[in-house]
Amino acid sequence: xxxxEAQSLTYKYxxxxxxxxxxxxxxxxxxxxxxxxxxSGCGKTTLCRCFNGLIPHFYGGELQGEIRVNGLxxxxxxxxxxxxxxxxxxxxxxxxxxxxxxxxxxxxxxxNLGLPPQEIRRRVDWALNLVGLSGLKDKPPFELSGGxxxxxxxxxxxxxxxxxxxxxxxxxxxxxxxxxxxxNIIAELHAKLxxxxxxxxxxxxxxxxxxxxxxxxxxxxxVLDGKPREVLKEASESFSGKIGIPKVALLHRRLTxxxxxxxxxxxxxxxxxxxxxxxxxx
Amino acid sequence: MILMEDxxxxxxxxxxxxxxxxLQIEDNSALAVMGKSGSGxxxxxxxxxxxxxxxxxxVLVDGMDTREATVxxxxxxxxxxxxxxxxxxxxxxxxxxxxxxxxxxxxxPEEIEKRVDWALNLLDLADYRHDxxxxxxxxxxxxxxxxxxxxxKPKYLVLDEPTLGQDYGRKLELKRLFxxxxxxxxxxxxxxxxxxFAAECxxxxxxxxxxxxxxxxxAEEILSATELLKKASLTAPQxxxxxxxxxxxPPVFEVEEAERFILKLAGKAQP
Numbered sequence: 042x043x044x045x046e047a048q049s050l051t052y053k054y055x056x057x058x059x060x061x062x063x064x065x066x067x068x069x070x071x072x073x074x075x076x077x078x079x080x081s082g083c084g085k086t087t088l089c090r091c092f093n094g095l096i097p098h099f100y101g102g103e104l105q106g107e108i109r110v111n112g113l114x115x116x117x118x119x120x121x122x123x124x125x126x127x128x129x130x131x132x133x134x135x136x137x138x139x140x141x142x143x144x145x146x147x148x149x150x151x152x153n154l155g156l157p158p159q160e161i162r163r164r165v166d167w168a169l170n171l172v173g174l175s176g177l178k179d180k181p182p183f184e185l186s187g188g189x190x191x192x193x194x195x196x197x198x199x200x201x202x203x204x205x206x207x208x209x210x211x212x213x214x215x216x217x218x219x220x221x222x223x224x225n226i227i228a229e230l231h232a233k234l235x236x237x238x239x240x241x242x243x244x245x246x247x248x249x250x251x252x253x254x255x256x257x258x259x260x261x262x263x264v265l266d267g268k269p270r271e272v273l274k275e276a277s278e279s280f281s282g283k284i285g286i287p288k289v290a291l292l293h294r295r296l297t298x299x300x301x302x303x304x305x306x307x308x309x310x311x312x313x314x315x316x317x318x319x320x321x322x323x
Numbered sequence: 324m325i326l327m328e329d330x331x332x333x334x335x336x337x338x339x340x341x342x343x344x345x346l347q348i349e350d351n352s353a354l355a356v357m358g359k360s361g362s363g364x365x366x367x368x369x370x371x372x373x374x375x376x377x378x379x380x381x382v383l384v385d386g387m388d389t390r391e392a393t394v395x396x397x398x399x400x401x402x403x404x405x406x407x408x409x410x411x412x413x414x415x416x417x418x419x420x421x422x423x424x425x426x427x428x429x430x431x432p433e434e435i436e437k438r439v440d441w442a443l444n445l446l447d448l449a450d451y452r453h454d455x456x457x458x459x460x461x462x463x464x465x466x467x468x469x470x471x472x473x474x475x476k477p478k479y480l481v482l483d484e485p486t487l488g489q490d491y492g493r494k495l496e497l498k499r500l501f502x503x504x505x506x507x508x509x510x511x512x513x514x515x516x517x518x519x520f521a522a523e524c525x526x527x528x529x530x531x532x533x534x535x536x537x538x539x540x541x542a543e544e545i546l547s548a549t550e551l552l553k554k555a556s557l558t559a560p561q562x563x564x565x566x567x568x569x570x571x572x573p574p575v576f577e578v579e580e581a582e583r584f585i586l587k588l589a590g591k592a593q594p
Contacts, residue, residue: 080490081462132461132488133407187360213488216359216516218556243490246519246561285491288519288561288578295582301589310561314568321569321588 042112044205044237045069045092049106052087052096061087063261064106071204074231074238076248076269079258080283085241088258089207091115092239094123111204125154128198132210134190137197138182143174146182147196154201168200171233172226188219192226199230206230208240221247246287249273250308257284274306289313324349325371325401325479325510329380332366332534340366342534343380348479353501353511355521355542358531359556364514365406367531368481371512372401384479399428402477406484406514408464411471412456417448420456421471428475442474445500461488473504480504482513486520498524522546522560522576530555547574 050065062084069075077085090096097104098120108115111126131137140146147168151161169175172192177185182193191211198206208227212220228251231238242248249255255272257265257280265272265280277286277294293307301320307313325348332341340363348354348371356364369375370382373389382389384400405411414420421442425435443449446466451459456467465488473480486494494517501511501524515521521528521542528545530538530552538551545551547563559567562581563574571588575581 080492081488082460086460210488214484216556217518217558218359218553221558282495283490283492285494285519288581289565291578292562292565292581292585295578296585299582299586301585310564310568314565317565317585318569321571321585 042071043068044071045108045110047088047091047106047108050088050091050108051105052091053103054087055101057102059261061261062091065261065263067256067263067266069237069239071237072235074228074251074253075240075256076245076252076254077239077241077256077258078243078245078284079264083258084261085258086209087261089129089209089239089241092123092205092207093127093129094118094120124203125201126203127205127207128201128203130191130195130198130206130208130211132213134182134187134194134214137194138190141181142179143169143182143185143193143196144178146193147178147200150197150201164200164202165196168196171199171230172196186219187215188222191215191219191223195223195226195230204235205237205239208238208242210241210243212242212244220244224248224251227251243285245273245285246289249287259283269308270306273308277306324383324385326383327367327370327380328383330367330370330377330382331379332363332370332375333378340534341370341377344531344534344536345380346529346536346539348510348512350478351505351508351510353505353524353526354513355524355526355528356512356514356531357516357518357521357528357555357557358537359516362531362555363534364531365483366534368403368483368512368514371397371479371481372403373397374403398477399475400477401479401481402472402475404469404472404480404482404485406487408456408461408468411468412464415455416453417456417459417467417470418443418452420467421474424471424475430475438474438476442470445473445503446470447496462490462493465489466493469500473500476507476509478508479510479512482511484515484517485513486515486517494520494523516557518546518552518557518560522563525576530557542576543574546576 047065047067050062051060052062053060079085091108092110094115138146147165148161169178172195174192212223224247249269252269255269256263265275273290277290289307289310293303293313297303303316327344327346330341330344333339358364373394376390384397414423421439422435443452525542528542529536532554538545549559552559566574
């Protein structure tokens with residue numbers, strides 16, 4: 042059974058003329074690693090807000106069609122209930138952290154669930170360990186670097202142990218090395234735990250190699266959906282001015298058009314470097 | 324010209340954010356200040372319009388010592404766009420947001436109207452002029468923040484992470500905006516860790532590490548110096564990495580250029 046299933050989903054924010062989502066049909070199977078990309082305003086964040094019920098329960102507006110998350114009908118179930126299914130990590134970790142120590146931030150959501158203290162302690166340690174922050178648990182979050190803050194924010198969500206984790210542009214505030222670290226952590230969590238992962242992201246260079254599926258949205262619609270390699274190939278043909286297609290994928294396409302045979306679309310520098318090296322230094 | 328001479332800055336908690344920065348920003352130039360979070364990038368640009376004053380050394384903006392000038396005087400010349408637009412935006416409508424600083428600077432009403440229209444069009448915001456800035460997406464808010472500063476045409480436009488939350492199309496537009504402003508004689512100083520964008524803009528690059536300038540030079544030189552980049556928690560642009568893997572020089576930033584280069588090499592490589 043699909044863990045997320047949207048049928049003919051159309052949504053308009055209050056006081057807005059144009060729908061932010063137009064007739065979205067989407068099935069995400071349990072355990073998938075989905076990356077959603079597309080230009081600003083394409084509806085990708087809006088779609089994520091439907092997964093945990095912020096739409097329609099918090100934002101209001103007009104939601105047509107059906108959306109089910111782990112069997113629950115989003116329109117009928119409270120956000121509190123949906124929060125146990127879908128953990129959301131935001132763009133800016135500063136908006137998610139507020140306690141005096143990292144540990145207390147991670148414990149906060151669990152205390153709200155009314156879990157017994159030993160269980161809270163166990164889960165806090167578990168989550169901090171998974172993101173590699175155990176050594177910093179007594180630090181105030183505002184003293185951490187941006188990358189560490191984002192790891193703390195991930196731990197907060199992880200501790201709730203939702204079956205689905207959604208990351209909304211988790212690295213846009215981070216420098217490239219920290220961004221790579223966050224993507225690696227997400228990939229590790231996906232591999233180790235029984236998680237369904239959805240990442241909304243512009244920065245595709247380091248992420249697509251981890252994903253099992255890549256979706257491009259434009260003007261509230263899903264325009265491309267499939268295996269990252271195939272989607273990037275199509276996108277580099279038809280969307281290259283709109284979406285930041287990784288440069289190696291673009292170069293791969295241009296060289297292929299020139300009759301150089303390089304195999305399927307490269308997702309990483311290494312994947313393109315290898316056939317090129319063989320060609321240039323036989 | 325802006326001149327930073329051996330600038331030191333210490334926050335109240337004792338953090339030494341700048342440790343002897345010397346930097347010259349010429350008229351009509353373009354500079355990218357790069358480095359990891361906490362390296363002092365934002366502290367550095369806050370010195371350019373006098374929001375922060377050096378504890379040692381001095382900053383001269385067109386000869387004016389920032390310790391002796393007010394932020395209001397300096398702002399006229401140095402416009403700063405903050406990283407988080409939520410810290411900057413407050414007006415009821417996008418239009419008012421852009422008009423506000425112009426009123427403060429005492430521009431006449433018809434000039435304000437003209438400049439608001441100009442800035443709205445320049446940043447593709449005309450459709451939102453009557454909307455609340457807070458109802459906009461992150462990328463749109465950023466554009467409003469930029470428009471509200473660009474509107475008073477400061478000689479030096481300083482931006483903290485301008486590409487944050489912007490998609491590729493918007494980044495291209497931003498690059499064109501920078502080119503346009505430079506043609507009109509403005510200088511652009513941006514803080515960024517977007518290496519691909521910095522490479523495409525071909526700004527001069529200053530690498531900041533622990534409050535000191537580790538390297539300063541053309542983008543081609545700095546963004547291909549792998550060891551230096553690592554110290555600044557940056558990675559080289561993809562094509563630079565690719566060419567290094569292929570042991571091919573010089574580094575290239577553009578896909579078209581890379582294509583030409585490889586085709587040429589391939590021609591030679593064939594028996």
